[in-house]
Amino acid sequence: MDQASVRSTLQRQGSFSHSRGLNQHQTEDAFFGRLGYIDIQWMAERLRNPVRMYTGLCDTICPPSTQFAVYNKIAAPKELVVYPDFTHEELPRAWDDILLLLLKDAQEA
Structure with missing residues (x-):
């Protein structure tokens, strides 16, 4: 942008x-x-906790190329969830997915 x-x-x-x-x-x-x-990619290597990143491939606000630059520099355990037909919007099931991860972490603590 x-x-x-x-x-x-x-x-x-x-x-x-x-x-x-x-x-x-x-x-x-x-x-x-x-x-x-x-440029957030220069801070990505500082991450220590697991990361799940959601990317809409049609996003013009945060272009996928910048998101991939960050993702590639993350040294912590990571996972990329790609939404090929979405832009910078609420992604289907993403919040449900995040809530389940948080509940799982809380249960294991």
Whole structure:
């Protein structure tokens, strides 16, 4: 997603109005300049707990290529669940699946 799309989305949601000066474009360039350095894949190797990652292959908000970059750097036990026809939306059965995993972990503790 490019900066113009992010700006448009944040402005539409009113997110800039909660940040000092961003709705007036006073610090917008600095904000996006710093945001460009954030790439979660560089933190993925720090994960120690098991990970189950859900990916919609049609996602334009968090493109699958960026998700795969993170997934490939995870050293902890991991599992990837792919939804070929889904975008950045609620994925069928994902929350039920997550709840079952949490209940299983709680039962084993």
